[in-house]
Amino acid sequence: MNKKTKTWLKHFVFLIFGILIFGMFIYFLNDEHLEKLKYVNYSAAIAALVASFGITLSISLRWGLIVNTLAGDRVASWREYYHYFIQSRALGFILPNNLTDVGVRMFWLKKRHQTNLTNAGVSVALDRVFDLIFLFGYTLAVLPYWFGFVGIELVGLLVLIVFAVMGGVLILKQTLFFSIFRRMMLWALKILSIIPFLKKKAPTQFDFPDFPRPIIVKLFFISAFKVLFTITRFVIYIYVFSIAISPYMIIAGTPVAQLSYAFSFTPGGLGILEAGWLGILKLGSVPLQQALLFIIGQRILTIVLVSTLAVLSQLLFSVKHLKNTTHEKNL
Template sequence: MTTSIDEQIEAAESPGRNRLKSALRFVAGLALFAIVLRWLAPDWNELLASVDLDVGWALVGLAGTTAASFVTAARWRLLAEVMGGTKLPFAAYFYGLVVTRLLGQFTSTVAMDLVGRGAALRSAGSERGIGHAAMQVVLERTFDAVLPILLLVWALAVRDAWLPVGATLSLALFCLVFMALAIPLLGPAVRVALRLYLWIRLRVGKRRREQLVEAESSFASAPIVNTKLAAKVATYSVLRFATVVIQFWGIARAVGIEVSWEQMTAATPFAQLASILGLTPGGLGVIEAGWAGGLGWIGLSVVSISLFVLAQRVGVIAYFGLLSAISWPLAKREADRD
């Protein structure tokens, strides 16, 4: 009796079989985290003395996290439906996103994105498998890598005064460049992702060809990726990055770190790219290294960097924990209504 690629993914990601792997990833992440802090070598007395808690800015960070989760869930829903996914209420996507973000702080973030989010949709009533949802995550990660790379160029251009316009206008121009690239490429990217998913199911899952024909017919009935739809996905990607900047800007200011929005916008791409690569629990150590590089690049002191990498870790867990608790009753109510 053969199994599908989705069943194989679920088996491969079962807690019992991955316990040792998870433990090793945690140890590696903890070691890297310690190395980053050791490299910064902060004066801990000075670090504690520099903390100046501001609840108002902490709420700004929460607002940024909420907005980022909202637009990311909206983009996920659009991509899922474009790729032939089961239509589900928005609450299912929002809750699935924030709860996997929370769990990803303690397990592999990549695994939670590729497997956990698909499992969350299936528990909400999706008829598509985990592999199908994983392809959507791959598309999202492609968008979320291209934009930070462009913005790294923007940050360098602003720092070295390459452009004859100010930071705000040049940032808008770089975002327009991203959209000009993303809009025409989304349609082909979706088709490639779907074909790849079907090919994997045929080769690895050993599905019968008639089952694949049936699956292809259902994909054919999915919405066409026209310019309007692609523009929405690209806009959500830009808004996601902007709200993520607000999230971490709020966290930085909440603990008394004086940093401007321009500086945070220039530093955030380093951490965003590091988070895509991070295989440790919550990107532990990897994300901190990204922040250390980004914040050091904009000229923050080692004390401020050390304080921020600790604060952002606590803040992210607290924010996603709160959003998970708030959104769970809403998602449950929608599921019971269906």
């Protein structure tokens, strides 16, 4: 068995593992709560679709800005950046995360725009780094609640305060901001290196290109909007299925769940993301059945919403490509 076959077999095993974990959660959800998945608040579902578009658009704009800055010129249109990203995200539900998130985006940049593979890879890595920056900040913001220092109603305010402070330090003291973040990353990598199954997934080194301050500020605010859209979508999910969970609990639990997704080894974080959510919701004293309803509902709805956006993007992209081809033939 060659190396390529072993790699795909490993990913297949991870997919089955994720399906089994998710299936176990469905098994423990009682019939009464399982029935609630049939009754969808469509107004809330549409709002979740808008939030999903906000998330994917934010990531696409951030990634496109990084690619353009590294290249010193505009490489692709914003519509193309969005299309490449949403397709990679949709494929990520069934294929390995690294293959889809990194491979698909690099493939499109190389094939359609002859982008240097090194710059293409660095652009995706930097895109992920900005997610990590905000995950660190977000996690710090909710820790006072989880340690019992403040009430849950203050969580949202703490998140806004931490993001505002991060933005202020970045704008006024860019060097200090990245120096602090590098120290935090080194501390985190030391912890991750202790855990065997995370050691290989953790980056061994990192650095930031010397981007102009206006570009860094734009990347910061785009990333902030991405986080806010992510929080909003998770909160909307509880209204889609009429789940009895406080929105403040969702705000407090989101960074932990996102961290479990960031370091998951199953396609789309299947089973791992849900386990992270279940653990944090139970820690927050959410009843088991309500927690199970949320984690199952969010997975199903996320797949539907992202797939919908991917199909719409493909249709628009195909129409645009057909028009361009027809126009070129007529010349």
